[in-house]
Amino acid sequence: MPTVSTSTMLKQCRRLKAKLGLAGKETNTSEAAVARAAKIRSAKIDRKIRSDWKNEQKYIKLLLLGPGEAGKSTLIKQMQLIHGEALDLQEKCARIPYIRQNIFDSMVAILVAMVEFDIPLSSPAAKERAQRVLNNSQVCNPSLTSKDILNSRFLSSPEFFDDITNLWQDDGVKMAYSRSNEYQLLDCAAYFFERVEIIRQEEYIPTEQDVLRCRVMTTSITETRFSASHENRGQPVHFKVLDVGGQRGERRKWITLFDKVTAVLFVQDISSFDQTLREDSQTNRLLESLKVFYQVITTKYLRSVSILTFMNKIDILKEKIERGANFSAALQKIKDEAHENSTNPSHSEYDRQIYQRLHEILAENPYDSFEITDQDRKNFCEAFPAPDSDHNDNQSSLGRKLSKLTKKISNTSLYSEMNDEVIKAATYMKYLLKQIIDKVEKKHHGTLHYCDSEFRCYEFHYTCAVDKSNIKKVIDGCKNIIVKDYLMRIGLPVS
Structure with a gap:
């Protein structure tokens, strides 16, 4: 093995130290670059989060609730058609x-x-x-x-x-x-x-009516966004509507959406008084709807949220009763079913209490002694769709004016010709919902508008979800209430 002089060894050591020092500097430089890049990415993500949060604050969040097959998805489609863009060819053909x-x-x-x-x-x-x-x-x-x-x-x-x-x-x-x-x-x-x-x-x-009437079961959370003008604001108001399936198996998803809700749009099928649930052939649909309504208004997470109830499928209600369906007999069966369920040990204690309260309300307010007024008749006839008023997707301006005139004439005719039993059934259903509210809130303010606090209000509307003019009128009416509630919540003055 060759000998190495001391001076040579010292030189080699200095070279090695120099190399190590250079490598250390390179390592430090590399780590610093990674840290700077990470900091830039983090700042970019923070800006994106702040931007998304700021954009989200522009939207008024609405929650669409109700039992299965009440017409919630149809209502969403109408909102899109009224305030969004018309369906394109691809969307229509997909149906x-x-x-x-x-x-x-x-x-x-x-x-x-x-x-x-x-x-x-x-x-x-x-x-x-x-x-x-x-x-x-x-x-x-x-x-x-x-x-x-x-x-x-x-x-x-x-x-x-x-x-x-x-x-x-x-x-x-x-x-x-x-x-x-x-x-x-x-x-x-x-x-x-x-x-x-x-x-x-x-x-x-497919026409718009075909798309609206086509039934596709909702099994996921659907979000719809649209903008609409407001009578007291120069800028459009932005809405975000969340639609969740109404079948029993889908309702567990509801609670995940309760945060920062401005209003609940509760959709009830008032024509289902003589039908049972698709998922449970032993339970009456109308009784289930009343139970779900009770659960929604008593949910602690929605205590300050306004409830706008859409009493849907009034056209089918009319068709059924005129065909001979007995609303009074159906209500008696519903009352008996509520009583049986209130003592059935297979139901939870919570559900039994709800059924007991519903039975009490039905027993205390018999349908046969219920009477309607001229105002009840007027309210229902004004909401009822005119024959074929919205079945033409490509109406001209003149066609739309003629449709409005036809609807006005039809409503005048409906007022005198509408079967009183149809009006009585619809009005009684609205009355029942108000009685449920009274049981829960212990307060009663007015005949059409109930308030639990300065923030919570109840509204009731007769609807036919497949009729565009009816839904547009209802949504326009609800819009002002929703915006007013929203402004009050965020502390802005309301004119």
Whole structure:
């Protein structure tokens, strides 16, 4: 091994130290650069968070609540059409598979009900068509999923549309349809059955009414944003509406959305007095709706939030009662069901207490002794949609003016011709909701407007969610109340 002089070793040590010193400087420089980059990214994220928060403060948050199939999603669509942009071609065409599925599901439901009710089809040809429809359903193929049916080739085939057209003309099918309150049938069934010849065309593009009436179950939280003018503010007001599924399994999601809500839009189907829940065939839909309303107004997280109630499907209510449905008898059954549930140990103590209070309210306010006034008649008739007033998506300016004139004339005619039993049923439902509020709040201010505090108010509106003019009028009326509440909450003066 060669010897190395001391001086050489010292030189090598100095070189090594120099290298190590340089490496240390490089390491320090690299760490400093990483730290600076991280600081820049952090500042950028902070600015984005502040910007997003600032933008969010511009939006008034509304929560759309109510039981399943009350019409919440239809109401959201109307808000988009009224205050947002019109549906584009892609959005309309995306609904075609769902419209076909609505037609298919409705006919399957009727055919199954015919078997249960022992209602025969009128001819061997009709039986063959019915069997073909059922063969493509979950009735004969339990392994089929809803997605399988949605994408089924049968639903776009000529045979499918021929089968539906012919079956809808069958007397047995019509008889089963007249008893639709006894099983689960989509509200849009008859509407789409009557339009099959249009829907089957290759060039078919859904109208706004088709999109509004198309039923797609809400299983997630849907957020809709739109801007609207306000009578006392120069700038538009921005709204954010959150729609959550109303089925029992979906309601657990509601509580996650209660923070910073300005108002709750509660949608109630007042035509469902003689129907049961899709998810529970033993529970009356109207009783469930009253129970959900009670839960919403007593939720501590919403104690200072205004409740705007949309009493929906007044057109179906009229159709049912004029067809012979007995509202009084249905209410008696609802009262008995509430009493049974109040003592049923399978329900929680909380639910039993609600059912007990609902039974008391129904017992203390009998329907048969309830009377309506001229003002009640006027309020209902003014809300009721004129025939075919909004079914034309491409009306000219003259057409819209004629529609308004037609509606005005129709309302005058409705005032004198409307069945008093229809008005009484709708008015009584509004009265029941007010009685529930009185039980909860122990305060009563006026006849149409209830306030628990300077911030919480209750409003009631008759609605037909598929009628644009009706919903526009209601939303315009609610808008001013919502904005006023919002300004009061953030401490701004209200004129």
